[in-house]
Amino acid sequence: QQQVRQSPQSLTVWEGETAILNCSYEDSTFNYFPWYQQFPGEGPALLISISSVSDKKEDGRFTIFFNKREKKLSLHITDSQPGDSATYFCAASARNNNNRIFFGDGTQLVVKP
Amino acid sequence: EAAVTQSPRNKVTVTGGNVTLSCRQTNSHNYMYWYRQDTGHGLRLIHYSYGAGNLQIGDVPDGYKATRTTQEDFFLLLELASPSQTSLYFCASSATGGLNTGQLYFGEGSKLTVL
Numbered sequence: 001q002q003q004v005r006q007s008p009q010s011l012t013v014w015e016g017e018t019a020i021l022n023c024s025y026e027d028s029t030f031n032y033f034p035w036y037q038q039f040p041g042e043g044p045a046l047l048i049s050i051s052s053v054s055d056k057k058e059d060g061r062f063t064i065f066f067n068k069r070e071k072k073l074s075l076h077i078t079d080s081q082p083g084d085s086a087t088y089f090c091a092a093s094a095r096n097n098n099n100r101i102f103f104g105d106g107t108q109l110v111v112k113p
Numbered sequence: 114e115a116a117v118t119q120s121p122r123n124k125v126t127v128t129g130g131n132v133t134l135s136c137r138q139t140n141s142h143n144y145m146y147w148y149r150q151d152t153g154h155g156l157r158l159i160h161y162s163y164g165a166g167n168l169q170i171g172d173v174p175d176g177y178k179a180t181r182t183t184q185e186d187f188f189l190l191l192e193l194a195s196p197s198q199t200s201l202y203f204c205a206s207s208a209t210g211g212l213n214t215g216q217l218y219f220g221e222g223s224k225l226t227v228l
Contacts, residue, residue: 043219105155
């Protein structure tokens with residue numbers, strides 16, 4: 001059973017629009033949710049993260065919205081730029097989960113100029 | 114900035130061949146991981162380790178062995194490579210094992226092709 005699910009698989013937006021990437025999870029003990037950004041030819045890198053005690057985390061143009069009751073979260077990228085074109089991975093972990101991070105399958109974002 | 118170095122970056126072998134992928138991190142991190150990345154499957158954990166001599170099984174371990182010789186070095190071994198193991202492999206490290214404040218630092222990947 002996949003622990004972390006992402007949608008859509010791919011997303012295309014125009015420059016300046018807001019891109020919304022969705023994520024849901026199964027395990028209610030998950031309490032830490034990082035998002036990783038991966039450019040072609042590179043390894044993923046941490047973009048932004050949120051803990052389950054918060055419902056929102058902002059970092060510049062990137063915002064995570066978290067709904068604990070529904071076990072859902074989303075990453076909003078406002079004023080999208082062509083340089084934001086990348087694959088975005090939602091991940092989840094729990095303190096008592098043998099140090100495991102579970103990754104979703106990723107959303108491939110294309111921002112058209 | 115955390116540094117994780119993988120080698121080789123590209124490898125081509127034949128079915129039944131032996132392959133060793135190497136990973137070195139220079140940040141004194143306790144945890145190291147091997148992932149494979151395939152289209153439609155995201156990142157799948159093969160093996161991980163929380164210290165020299167330690168090995169933990171991930172989600173897709175079949176056909177893979179791993180060995181953590183030092184705190185810095187983590188190796189992934191394919192002793193009888195098969196075409197299904199053609200993939201992009203990533204090594205990662207973290208200081209706290211990925212718990213709450215733990216951040217994974219990834220290498221640049223090793224592309225393996227098994228003919």
